[in-house]
Amino acid sequence: MTDTFSASDTLLKEYETNGFAILRGVVDPALIEECHAHVAWLGRKYPDLRPEEYHHPLMRNDAFWVRMVSDSRLVDIAERFLGPDVACFTAHYVCKPPYDGRPVLWHQDGAYWKLTPMEALTVWLAVDHSNRGNGCLRMIPGSHVLPIHPPVSRTDVPNMLFSEAKDDLVAEWAAKAGVVEIELEPGDVSIHHPNLLHYSEPNTSADRRCGLDIGYMAASTSISNEGLYMDPLLVRGNPVPGVNSYRSWPRWNADETVPFRGDAEWDARAAAADLRSGARTGDRAETPLQVTHRMVARLQEGTVTR
Numbered sequence: 001m002t003d004t005f006s007a008s009d010t011l012l013k014e015y016e017t018n019g020f021a022i023l024r025g026v027v028d029p030a031l032i033e034e035c036h037a038h039v040a041w042l043g044r045k046y047p048d049l050r051p052e053e054y055h056h057p058l059m060r061n062d063a064f065w066v067r068m069v070s071d072s073r074l075v076d077i078a079e080r081f082l083g084p085d086v087a088c089f090t091a092h093y094v095c096k097p098p099y100d101g102r103p104v105l106w107h108q109d110g111a112y113w114k115l116t117p118m119e120a121l122t123v124w125l126a127v128d129h130s131n132r133g134n135g136c137l138r139m140i141p142g143s144h145v146l147p148i149h150p151p152v153s154r155t156d157v158p159n160m161l162f163s164e165a166k167d168d169l170v171a172e173w174a175a176k177a178g179v180v181e182i183e184l185e186p187g188d189v190s191i192h193h194p195n196l197l198h199y200s201e202p203n204t205s206a207d208r209r210c211g212l213d214i215g216y217m218a219a220s221t222s223i224s225n226e227g228l229y230m231d232p233l234l235v236r237g238n239p240v241p242g243v244n245s246y247r248s249w250p251r252w253n254a255d256e257t258v259p260f261r262g263d264a265e266w267d268a269r270a271a272a273a274d275l276r277s278g279a280r281t282g283d284r285a286e287t288p289l290q291v292t293h294r295m296v297a298r299l300q301e302g303t304v305t306r
């Protein structure tokens with residue numbers, strides 16, 4: 001572990017009490033610049049996709065994406081909550097363009113994940129400024145004590161998940177505990193519990209709002225991915241025998257990613273990670289774009305559930 005948490009354990013306590021916490025200045029500006037270049041490259045490569053839909057299937061062969069989710073500062077945070085053996089099972093940019101960025105309606109992340117047990121944590125890295133004007137995350141403190149409630153379909157208004165938590169549940173909890181706006185600077189991180197009620201509003205401002213939204217789980221948790229969620233990537237420690245098969249870390253390839261600091265050493269790092277996890281190659285017949293379209297279609301039809 002590095003000293004991300006050495007300041008104090010107040011973060012752990014905050015997380016236990018509220019179901020979320022904020023960590024300032026986790027990632028350096030140079031790496032955030034690389035994320036900006038990556039998002040711009042994704043925009044050129046996939047001009048027909050909305051930038052709120054840079055979902056994980058799209059990046060399954062993308063070395064920079066794995067470089068990000070395996071960043072030691074981010075994994076340190078996950079390790080603190082999940083223990084020494086940590087896997088990443090999902091990650092995507094939620095990038096809301098100026099003026100018409102889509103909302104993410106009220107939800108609990110765990111309602112969309114098939115994890116057993118639900119030993120997981122969302123780590124949200126601010127790539128842009130994220131504030132009340134451009135659609136920052138908003139959370140109900142303490143709502144992580146709720147069990148997972150099935151979401152209801154919402155296709156009448158544009159929104160990223162095509163669904164939301166039930167109105168009465170949200171109204172009850174918002175009245176009881178209030179709603180906290182999570183305003184972040186680029187490089188800051190917020191974390192939240194899989195059962196926490198949270199949402200984000202449309203971006204009606206002139207400023208883009210982009211975050212890298214990462215799902216980590218303990219390696220002892222098993223994921224049923226239904227060919228949609230990718231096989232997880234082991235990002236720290238060791239696999240637990242008999243639980244999960246791991247995806248190989250992609251090697252650097254100019255067609256699949258951007259140049260980044262350390263890309264010359266990347267393949268050796270990826271090979272070492274594969275040796276540790278015993279990874280399979282994980283390649284499927286479908287292209288990343290096909291899987292992404294399939295994922296969006298399944299969100300729309302409401303079949304991405306527990």
Ligand SMILES: O=C(O)CCC(=O)C(=O)O
Binds near residue numbers: 094
């Ligand atoms: O980035 C957003 O606006 C929503 C992200 C979110 O809902 C999540 O991290 O669970």
